[in-house]
Amino acid sequence: MQKLYAKLNKLFPLGELTCQRENLAFVTVSREHLRSVLLHLRDLEGFRHLVLLTAVDWIEEGAFQLTYLLSDRTEGRDIGLRVMLSREDAAMETIHDIWPTAATYQRELREMFGIDFPDSPGVNEEFVLEGWVDIPPNRRDFDTKKFAEENFGQRPGRETRDPANHMKEQLYPDGA
Amino acid sequence: MKEELKKRIIKGPDGFEFEVDPIRDYYCEARPAVEPPAYMKIVEDLFNWARAESLWILGFGTGCGAIEMRPLMTPRFDAYRFGVQWRPTPRQANLFIISGYLSVKTLKRAIRSYEQMQNPKYVIGLGSCTINGGMYWDSYNTVKRLDDYLPVDLYIAGCMPRPEALLAGFEELKRIIRAGEGEGANRYAENFDWYKANQKRVIHDWDMPDYNW
Amino acid sequence: MSYHFQPDRSQYPQKKADGTLDIDLASGKYLKLWQGPQHPGITGNMSVELTVCGDEVVEGKTHVGYLHRGFEKLMERRTFIQCFPIVCRVCVPEPDFNEYCYAAAVEELAGIESPERANWIRTLILEMGRINSYLMYLGGQAGSFGMGVIGQWTTYARDLMLDRFEELTGARIYHMFILPGGVRDGLPEGFEKRMEETLLEIESTLGDVYDVMFCNAVFKKRAVGVGFIDPELIDPYGVTGPNARAAGVASDVRKDQPYLVYPELDFEPVIGQDSDIYARADVRRRDTLVSIDLVRQMLAKMPRTGPLMAKIPNVLHWKIPRGETYIRGECSRGEYGYYLVTDGSGYPRRVNVRGPSYTHAVALLERLIVNLDIADVAGLMVSLHTYPPEIER
Ligand code: SF4
Numbered sequence: 001m002q003k004l005y006a007k008l009n010k011l012f013p014l015g016e017l018t019c020q021r022e023n024l025a026f027v028t029v030s031r032e033h034l035r036s037v038l039l040h041l042r043d044l045e046g047f048r049h050l051v052l053l054t055a056v057d058w059i060e061e062g063a064f065q066l067t068y069l070l071s072d073r074t075e076g077r078d079i080g081l082r083v084m085l086s087r088e089d090a091a092m093e094t095i096h097d098i099w100p101t102a103a104t105y106q107r108e109l110r111e112m113f114g115i116d117f118p119d120s121p122g123v124n125e126e127f128v129l130e131g132w133v134d135i136p137p138n139r140r141d142f143d144t145k146k147f148a149e150e151n152f153g154q155r156p157g158r159e160t161r162d163p164a165n166h167m168k169e170q171l172y173p174d175g176a
Numbered sequence: 177m178k179e180e181l182k183k184r185i186i187k188g189p190d191g192f193e194f195e196v197d198p199i200r201d202y203y204c205e206a207r208p209a210v211e212p213p214a215y216m217k218i219v220e221d222l223f224n225w226a227r228a229e230s231l232w233i234l235g236f237g238t239g240c241g242a243i244e245m246r247p248l249m250t251p252r253f254d255a256y257r258f259g260v261q262w263r264p265t266p267r268q269a270n271l272f273i274i275s276g277y278l279s280v281k282t283l284k285r286a287i288r289s290y291e292q293m294q295n296p297k298y299v300i301g302l303g304s305c306t307i308n309g310g311m312y313w314d315s316y317n318t319v320k321r322l323d324d325y326l327p328v329d330l331y332i333a334g335c336m337p338r339p340e341a342l343l344a345g346f347e348e349l350k351r352i353i354r355a356g357e358g359e360g361a362n363r364y365a366e367n368f369d370w371y372k373a374n375q376k377r378v379i380h381d382w383d384m385p386d387y388n389w
Numbered sequence: 390m391s392y393h394f395q396p397d398r399s400q401y402p403q404k405k406a407d408g409t410l411d412i413d414l415a416s417g418k419y420l421k422l423w424q425g426p427q428h429p430g431i432t433g434n435m436s437v438e439l440t441v442c443g444d445e446v447v448e449g450k451t452h453v454g455y456l457h458r459g460f461e462k463l464m465e466r467r468t469f470i471q472c473f474p475i476v477c478r479v480c481v482p483e484p485d486f487n488e489y490c491y492a493a494a495v496e497e498l499a500g501i502e503s504p505e506r507a508n509w510i511r512t513l514i515l516e517m518g519r520i521n522s523y524l525m526y527l528g529g530q531a532g533s534f535g536m537g538v539i540g541q542w543t544t545y546a547r548d549l550m551l552d553r554f555e556e557l558t559g560a561r562i563y564h565m566f567i568l569p570g571g572v573r574d575g576l577p578e579g580f581e582k583r584m585e586e587t588l589l590e591i592e593s594t595l596g597d598v599y600d601v602m603f604c605n606a607v608f609k610k611r612a613v614g615v616g617f618i619d620p621e622l623i624d625p626y627g628v629t630g631p632n633a634r635a636a637g638v639a640s641d642v643r644k645d646q647p648y649l650v651y652p653e654l655d656f657e658p659v660i661g662q663d664s665d666i667y668a669r670a671d672v673r674r675r676d677t678l679v680s681i682d683l684v685r686q687m688l689a690k691m692p693r694t695g696p697l698m699a700k701i702p703n704v705l706h707w708k709i710p711r712g713e714t715y716i717r718g719e720c721s722r723g724e725y726g727y728y729l730v731t732d733g734s735g736y737p738r739r740v741n742v743r744g745p746s747y748t749h750a751v752a753l754l755e756r757l758i759v760n761l762d763i764a765d766v767a768g769l770m771v772s773l774h775t776y777p778p779e780i781e782r
Contacts, residue, residue: 020497020714023646048624051715054741056730067728069715076646078715100756101627101748112461128454128781129317130281131381137316137462144462145314151378152320155308163471164705236427237434239456240481240778243562246525247551250544266427282426282434282455289427311475314466315459336562 001025001077004045012037015082023077026067031092034083038068038098046072047079053095053105055113059140062087064115068095085115094120112138181383203385208365211295213356220356227270227296228353229259231346234269236289239276241302241336253339258346266292271349274326276336277305277318283325284379290326291388295361298353300345301331310335324374327360418442424766426455433777435750437770441763449758449766451751457781464740469495469569470704472737477563479742480779483522485514486720487742488567490727493648494716495569498731499701499709506695507571512649513687514557514566515718516680520591521550522721523677526774530670531602533767534611539602546594549587556580571698581688588681595677603671612667616757616769620664626756627748630723632773635672636664642719654686666772673721673774708735722746722774744779751780 005017005027014037015028029037041047047070056065068081085092094117096103106117107127114136117123126132135142183197196202214220237245248255249262263269266289278286290299301322304310309320322328329352332345352358364371368387376382425436434455440448460479464472476491477484489511496503503511524547528540551561556577558564566573602608618628620636633640641658643651659675661668701707709731717726723745732738750773757769 018713020712024715026713049629050627051717051724051726052728052741052743054728054739056713056739067713069728073640073645080713080715099627100625101752104747104751126454128281128457130284130454131379133380134316137459140465142316142462144316144459145466147316148309148314148320151316152309153324153374154313155321158308158313163468167705234427240478240562242434243481246528246540246544247548250541250548252545252548277456277458279455279457281457285426285455311478312458312463315463317457317459338561 001079004079008037008040011040023075024080025078026080026082028082028084031083031085034068034081035093035095035098037081038070038095041070041079042098046074049073050099050102051078053102053109055109055115055138057087057113057138057140059087064090064113066092066109066115089116090114091116091118094118094123096120112136114139199383199385203388205385205387207368207387208291208361210362210365221354224354224356224358227358228350231258231260231271231298231349232263232269233260233271233273234266234289234293235262235264236266236272236286237275238278238282238286239274239303239305241273241275244336244339244342245273245275248339248342253343255343255346258343258350260346266290267294269293270297271300272297272326273300273302274306274322274328275302277303277310277312277315278322278325279317280319280378281317283319283375284384287325287375288384288388296358297361298329298349298358299326299360300349301328302337302342302345304333304335307331307333319378325371325378327363327371329358329360419447422763425452433775435775435777435780437754437758437766439758439763439766444762444764446758446761446763446766449755451754453750453777453780455781456778460742460782461740464737466736468704468735469707469709469737472740473568474565477565478778479782480725480744480776481562482525482776483518483720483722484563485518485567486718486725487727488565489515489649490716490718490725491729491740492567492569494714494727494729495709496699497714497716498712498729499569499707501570501699501701503571503699504696506575506692507697507699508649509687509691510572510575510697511567512651512654513684513691514554514564514572515649515720516683516687517550517554519680519721520677520684521547521554523673523680524550524591524594526673526721526771527598527602527670527677529771530666530768531598531608533771534608536602536605536608539598542594542597546591549590553580553584553587556583570701571696573697575693575697576691584684584688588684592678592681595674599674603667603674609667611765611768612665612670612772613663614665615761615765616666616669616772618664618753618757622753622756626753628723628753629745629748630719630721630774631659631669631672631676632723632749632753634659635661635669637662642717642724646717648716648718650687653690654683656683666768669772669774676721706735708733717743720745722776723749725779742779742782744776744782746773746775746777747780749773750775750777 001019012033018026049071051069051071054067064085066083071078103121106120107123109115110123111127181198185193185195187193247253272290306322312318330349332341334341420441422439422441426434436452438450439446476487479487524543528543531539555561558566618636623633623638639660644658656679659672661672711733713730715728717724726743728741730739
């Protein structure tokens with residue numbers, strides 16, 4: 001993985017590298033270079049399988065992290081490309097022409113995170129939700145508990161306990 | 177609203193143009209009616225006995241619980257000996273088993289399927305998800321109380337309930353029907369406005385007629 | 390008007406200049422048909438919106454989301470140990486992969502090593518789950534072509550396996566057995582003997598299934614040559630598991646990136662070549678036999694003593710430093726993976742489930758469904774072995 005990183009770094013300016021296991025590493029890539037890095041990895045390095053495309057919401061840093069995970073099946077190694085996007089008007093170039101399945105992932109990201117992928121086929125159609133009215137549900141600032149309480153009728157009698165406090169009271173009643 | 181549900185002008189084969197509003201024109205607008213019991217108690221009892229002995233289930237698995245239905249159809253548990261069988265269409269079924277959590281999207285389909293079933297009809301809620309939301313109590317996409325939206329006759333608790341629990345549930349439902357208490361369809365007709373208001377509160381894009389036969 | 394057989398269906402319907410299909414619904418030549426969600430020929434709870442011309446499908450669109458519960462959101466507000474009982478609900482016929490992938494991801498980020506004996510038991514459970522899932526598939530595949538009796542047999546055989554699960558874990562479907570750090574318990578007494586009986590029974594069922602289904606002229610007529618996945622499509626469409634192996638691509642995570650105790654077991658991934666419905670069914674049938682063999686090997690080699698749980702910190706105050714990882718396993722439908730991101734707090738920052746059906750049921754199905762007969766749609770869908778809950782979670 002270090003070798004691959006060194007090789008790639010000569011061609012593209014890359015961000016930091018995290019080696020998670022000997023066959024899995026994550027690299028930060030800037031947005032402009034993503035496409036060429038993807039094509040390079042796919043065509044020349046054998047990473048031909050797009051495992052997943054997903055997003056992480058780092059709300060404190062005001063950024064979305066997009067993760068493109070590619071896999072090289074013959075060598076049995078994976079590389080994850082991290083792309084940081086700003087949370088305001090998040091949008092990203094589509095890669096559905098490199099991997100047709102990416103269109104599905106992009107449709108989901110559009111719906112669950114509100115990240116736009118212009119020109120991706122069907123990206124604005126509803127994917128899993130129907131008639132959604134609130135902010136995209138997988139964003140960190142969406143509070144699912146509050147939404148559920150306001151939107152759905154609840155059956156009375158449900159008790160919710162904080163597990164830490166509850167265990168403490170059960171096991172050490174006199175506050176040890 | 178979907179394209180095909182919008183009002184539009186259609187040109188007939190003879191060149192005559194007319195306007196259609198699919199939601200109003202393609203469906204009957206009549207509301208469900210309460211079905212009075214037969215004129216004599218003994219006849220009604222006979223009917224109820226007959227109804228109890230032929231529970232035909234709509235084959236619509238709405239949640240994880242559906243996986244325990246398959247073993248019920250095989251010789252090991254053999255639900256057929258209780259007069260229970262599975263039907264593919266709502267028109268032939270009179271028991272709707274909501275087998276677990278209902279997402280809002282499925283709720284819409286479940287309501288339609290329920291309304292298309294013939295009277296008398298019964299609903300069983302299977303699993304804790306239908307009772308109070310179960311482990312998805314804080315999920316933004318599943319309903320928490322089934323009886324707000326459909327008239328439930330019986331709940332079977334568990335996560336997930338075993339096939340034996342389902343068999344016991346069928347026996348209990350039969351007892352309820354024989355005692356003349358399986359009046360879900362009538363309750364639905366009586367409190368129609370209440371049910372509809374609840375349903376419309378969670379389904380934000382209501383694009384179907386209020387009652388569909 | 391006589392019916393003209395059109396030998397080359399692929400030219401219809403015509404395409405417009407911009408590459409979209411030339412379908413004019415108002416002409417009365419085409420019809421929109423919804424298959425699902427309330428349809429017995431559907432695998433799980435999804436639907437396909439078909440545009441048909443006569444008996445031929447010209448366009449298909451998958452609609453999912455009927456089972457969406459928002460798992461990924463729910464896990465963000467549960468502590469690491471609270472996530473453990475809900476992850477298995479992601480996928481019903483084979484829940485153990487969720488438990489394993491989640492547990493392994495948490496272990497890796499927290500720097501915990503699960504003990505040797507726990508790894509053996511984990512592998513055993515995963516293989517037992519695989520047998521279950523394949524048995525269910527075989528019944529479904531036969532059922533989709535009108536052979537209901539095979540479903541009865543395989544469901545019966547699966548029930549026997551569920552009994553073994555019950556003995557081992559205490560539950561039939563959701564076992565909640567593989568928790569971060571190890572497994573909950575060892576094998577019960579006399580388990581090997583009863584397991585052997587079950588395996589013999591399943592083998593004999595599979596023999597019957599082979600005779601009645603795979604040698605059946607009707608099944609062959611309907612399944613051979615239908616739903617062909619071009620090996621070229623494997624990579625662009627992210628096809629994994631038996632669907633890829635039936636196309637002659639030896640992609641098996643158990644061999645490519647061995648996990649748990651697979652390096653110590655002796656097996657060869659099953660490869661098919663025709664890549665049609667029949668080949669996929671056959672690959673899965675032979676794979677079941679491989680799994681049965683693996684279970685036997687494991688029961689013979691497994692260590693009987695040793696710790697079952699590694700030491701994990703107090704789960705109520707369990708914090709995991711910032712990091713991200715991806716864990717994959719080969720489930721019966723393909724590559725199953727968990728992408729876990731932690732941020733140093735007591736809650737996961739993000740969990741993403743990569744179900745194999747995600748690509749199979751949407752992009753691939755939409756492509757394969759074109760120019761099929763309506764009656765074959767159900768068979769094709771089952772043959773991809775899609776399972777909706779893992780698409781939408
Ligand atoms: S009660 Fe349990 S098994 Fe049933 S639908 Fe809910 S989570 Fe699934």
